[in-house]
Amino acid sequence: MGKLVRCISEDGTLLVMAADTTDIVRRAVQIHHTTNVCSAALGRLLTAASFMGHMLKEEEASVTLRVNGGGETGSVIAVSDSHGNVRGYIEHPSVEIPLKYPGKLDVGGAVGRDGSLTVMKDFGTGDPYIGQVPLVSGEIAEDITAYYAASEQTPTVCALGVLTVPVQRDIITAGGLLIQLLPTADTHVIDKVEACVKQLQPVTTMLTDGLTPVEICRKALPAFTIECLGEYDIAYRCACSRDKVEQALLSTGEGGLAEMAQDPYTEVTCHFCDKVYTFTAEEIKALAKKAKS
Numbered sequence: 001m002g003k004l005v006r007c008i009s010e011d012g013t014l015l016v017m018a019a020d021t022t023d024i025v026r027r028a029v030q031i032h033h034t035t036n037v038c039s040a041a042l043g044r045l046l047t048a049a050s051f052m053g054h055m056l057k058e059e060e061a062s063v064t065l066r067v068n069g070g071g072e073t074g075s076v077i078a079v080s081d082s083h084g085n086v087r088g089y090i091e092h093p094s095v096e097i098p099l100k101y102p103g104k105l106d107v108g109g110a111v112g113r114d115g116s117l118t119v120m121k122d123f124g125t126g127d128p129y130i131g132q133v134p135l136v137s138g139e140i141a142e143d144i145t146a147y148y149a150a151s152e153q154t155p156t157v158c159a160l161g162v163l164t165v166p167v168q169r170d171i172i173t174a175g176g177l178l179i180q181l182l183p184t185a186d187t188h189v190i191d192k193v194e195a196c197v198k199q200l201q202p203v204t205t206m207l208t209d210g211l212t213p214v215e216i217c218r219k220a221l222p223a224f225t226i227e228c229l230g231e232y233d234i235a236y237r238c239a240c241s242r243d244k245v246e247q248a249l250l251s252t253g254e255g256g257l258a259e260m261a262q263d264p265y266t267e268v269t270c271h272f273c274d275k276v277y278t279f280t281a282e283e284i285k286a287l288a289k290k291a292k293s
Helices: 022-032 036-054 107-111 141-151 187-198 203-208 213-220 242-250 253-260 281-292
Strands: 002-009 014-020 062-068 076-081 086-090 116-122 129-134 156-164 171-181 226-234 265-269 276-280
Touching: 002 022, 002 036, 002 213, 014 036, 014 213, 022 036, 022 086, 022 171, 036 062, 036 076, 036 086, 036 107, 036 141, 036 156, 036 171, 036 226, 116 141, 129 141, 141 156, 156 203, 171 187, 171 203, 171 213, 203 213, 213 226, 242 253, 242 265, 242 276, 242 281, 253 281, 265 281, 276 281
Parallel strands: none
Antiparallel strands: 002 014, 002 226, 014 171, 062 076, 062 116, 076 086, 116 129, 156 171, 265 276
């Protein structure tokens, strides 16, 4: 179970969020069997999605982040509900490339930099908001910052990290920090934030030192008094179901289903959790009749 906190500065000028997503990223690694650099890319995007999902006001809303930088990993996707629960996948989870420098995974090199970050917010009304920005670095955090600046005109500081065990495919810790200036912030506040950010430690360092998400918010902004608005449990949670898979099969049409029915069994695997749904030929034929009608 992960932990996310939402805070505000006492003067009402800053929204601050931090999360420990170690368990979430470990679950993603178990499902997708990612290499360390792919774990870092997917883990960072999952953390960012959790922040953005938690900021949605509508109960049934969700946000989908898609990064495609033309690199070897292919597309990296993360989806969050309005509570910050996330799921995701990476197109090519077995990619391995040399370290950027000793001890530093080259996430940008694996993801690529010649592409875009797409953000889709579904508010449950059938009219989603879609924003897209060119990638800045492929390192995810800088790209999230660029998205907020370009698409939502919100000055943002984003820090995301995934610390892995060298050689082995395991996660030591993972998490993130998000700081946003509210409309009440003036140039004096901006100067204070910039001074704090210059001294900011990596999120994984603070988590390794035992700091909680609330303590990370306060340590990141020592020039401000930070008040916690709420602390929330978050998890890797897939929303797939047999009913949803049936609807997806129906969308292939009568012809496609009739072709599937030639096989004794049809298996459909969820991209997000690797759960396999099995349908007999008779069940597929029944769906084909339903599609016809």
